[in-house]
Each structure stands twice: as structure tokens, then as C-alpha cells.
Amino acid sequence: MNRKNTIPIIDSCSIDLNNNTTIHIDDLKEYIIKHQDMVFPHKHNFFHFVLFTKGSGEHIIDFNHYNIEPYQIYFMVPGQVHTWNFTGDEDGYVVNFSIDYFQSFLLRTDYLERFSFLQGKIEHLIFVLAEQYRPQATAILDQILSAKAERLPEDYIRTLLLQFILYISIATEKDHQEHSTPYNHKIFNSFQQLVEQQFKSTKLPSVYADQLFITPNHLNAICKSYIGQSAGEIIRNRIVLEAKRLLVNRNLNITEIADELQFKDNSYFTKFFKKSAGLTPEEFRKQL
Structure with a gap:
């Protein structure tokens, strides 16, 4: 069998159409407009997450359907299949970053494996941020948007993204860790x-x-x-x-x-x- 046909990649999304960098962050509403022709099942070869600040409709990850609600966040890892069916009132943030984005930055190349929501397990992919964590989470994403627009050093942007990931880990995994050995x-x-x-x-x-x-x-x-x-x-x-x-x-x-x-x-x-x-x-x- 021809090995190139064994992986069902319908579309491989460009991380950044303009700068060819290893991270892309965008306003969700603008991102949807730019990629409105991608509403069909497809895969990414990079990490992808979305934080909805408002919106309705649904998104589908690995053939599971999820209704959108305010301050819902979902994470996707390379290889997962997804599409969406939005109603047009969505707002929030979308971030794509490459598999090796932190590779030259962190001493431990397996560092991201400590975060359950970056492992592609369906039980950890999607959650709603509790109200007390929302202002800080959106503030960090706004900082990343500004840093990208101002073309600040890439390591500064990496630090902000890592800060966001750690903050989400604190917000979502504390209860689970307290009840496990x-x-x-x-x-x-x-x-x-x-x-x-x-x-x-x-x-x-x-x-x-x-x-x-x-x-x-x-x-x-x-x-x-x-x-x-x-x-x-x-x-x-x-x-x-x-x-x-x-x-x-x-x-x-x-x-x-x-x-x-x-x-x-x-x-x-x-x-x-x-x-x-x-x-x-x-x-x-x-x-x-």
C-alpha cells in the first residue's frame, strides 16, 4: 500500500500565511473569515487552541460534537480531525504553534507532555474557564497579540505562551491533581x-x-x-x-x-x- 495515503490529511493549515513563523495568533472572528473555505474535516500538523469569549454553534473534534459557550477553550494536537459549524457571532482568540516551538527554548524537550490538555485525550481537550481565571487568561493572549503586531523578540512571545499554558494548567488541573497520587x-x-x-x-x-x-x-x-x-x-x-x-x-x-x-x-x-x-x-x- 502506498504509505502516503495512510494518513487522512484533508488539509494542512499554514501556521502563518504572512510571516512563515512557528506561531500564529489571531482574533477568532477574523480567523474564521480568512479560513471560511476550511469548513470540512481536516487535520493540522501543529498545536491549535481556541478560546471563545462569546459565540454559538458547534465544533467537532475527532467526530465528537461540542456546543460552544462563552469562555470555553479547546486544545488540539497534531493529527486530530476537526471541523466546525459556527453561527457567525463568535469572538475570542485562536493560537497555532509548531510542534518544536519550545524545543530550542526549554532544556526538557518533553516539557509539554506534563500538560494533559496537550496530549490529545478527549477527556481533557475541552473545558470552560472558571470566572476568576478569565481576565488573566485573556490579558496574556492580548499581550501575545500585541507582541506579534510589534514584532517583539520571539523568545518574549514564547515566554508569554508558556505563561498562558501554565496558567491554564493551574486553572484546570488543580482539583484533579489533589485527588490523585x-x-x-x-x-x-x-x-x-x-x-x-x-x-x-x-x-x-x-x-x-x-x-x-x-x-x-x-x-x-x-x-x-x-x-x-x-x-x-x-x-x-x-x-x-x-x-x-x-x-x-x-x-x-x-x-x-x-x-x-x-x-x-x-x-x-x-x-x-x-x-x-x-x-x-x-x-x-x-x-x-
Whole structure:
């Protein structure tokens, strides 16, 4: 199979159409006008987040629909599929930055991995900022807008963006961290990273448990305590999500997708998909 066709990229958005830099920040209303021809399922090859200060309609991330509300913020990582259906009254901020934006700036190249909302996990992607955090969050984004307009040094802009990410982390993750142990948190994050790396080839929770040096029952208990799902469900959901992303690309037939996801045959893949998604791959593709 031609490898270039295995990733269903409908469109790869330019981070900055004018300056070809590694970060782009814009007023949301202006951004939507500039990119009104992108209202179809597509992927980015950079980090992307939006903070709505007002608006209505919905946006769709990895085939999940979310209604917009004031001070909702969503984060997307490279590879996620999304589109939107706005009603025209949106306002807020949109920020895109490249995968390696902080690479030469921070000693720890894996620093962003500490933030759950930058890991592409659906349970952490979208939230509404509590009222007490809103003024400071928008103030930092306004500073980034001004710094970009005034062409201030890039490291200054990086510092502001990192400040925003840290502030959002404080605003959204405090309660969760207070109710979890560092050990379990590390195990759960490590399991999610292993699933992301190996879900095509490794489909059994016991194999992941062995790699984490814990029992399958312990792994299940940790997963359920965090998101209410077993380890097997997390693995299956990741496989189905990738299948849906591949189904967006109509250049791939079902057999090629089954092969890409390392199923023994087309029939087994179809049964697996229908059991998890409630419809066959062909039916899902027709819905798109």
C-alpha cells in the first residue's frame, strides 16, 4: 500500500500565511473569515487552541460534537480531525504553534507532555474557564497579540505562551491533581503514551501491564479511577478513532485500512469496528 495515503490529511493549515513563523495568533472572528473555505474535516500538523469569549454553534473534534459557550477553550494536537459549524457571532482568540516551538527554548524537550490538555485525550481537550481565571487568561493572549503586531523578540512571545499554558494548567488541573497520587498519575500517563505508540500492533492490556511492571488488574483499576474506562476500552477506543480518521480519506478502501491497523482480515476489522462504533466502516463513511 502506498504509505502516503495512510494518513487522512484533508488539509494542512499554514501556521502563518504572512510571516512563515512557528506561531500564529489571531482574533477568532477574523480567523474564521480568512479560513471560511476550511469548513470540512481536516487535520493540522501543529498545536491549535481556541478560546471563545462569546459565540454559538458547534465544533467537532475527532467526530465528537461540542456546543460552544462563552469562555470555553479547546486544545488540539497534531493529527486530530476537526471541523466546525459556527453561527457567525463568535469572538475570542485562536493560537497555532509548531510542534518544536519550545524545543530550542526549554532544556526538557518533553516539557509539554506534563500538560494533559496537550496530549490529545478527549477527556481533557475541552473545558470552560472558571470566572476568576478569565481576565488573566485573556490579558496574556492580548499581550501575545500585541507582541506579534510589534514584532517583539520571539523568545518574549514564547515566554508569554508558556505563561498562558501554565496558567491554564493551574486553572484546570488543580482539583484533579489533589485527588490523585503521583505514582498512579505517572502510570496512567505512561500507559496512554504506550497506547499511542503501539495501538496498531499491541491490542492486549496484559502486554501493556507487563511493560509497566504491574498486573492487568492494577492497570484496569488505575484507568477506571481516572476516566472510568478499563485498559481494554482505552485501547479499543484508540483503534476505532484511528479507523475513523482513516475512513475520512476516501482514497483508502476498507481492506487497506484493516491492513494499516494490523487486523488479520477485512471481516474481523469490520466486526470490531461495528461492535465499538455501532455501525460498519462503510456506513460510517457514508455518514461523513
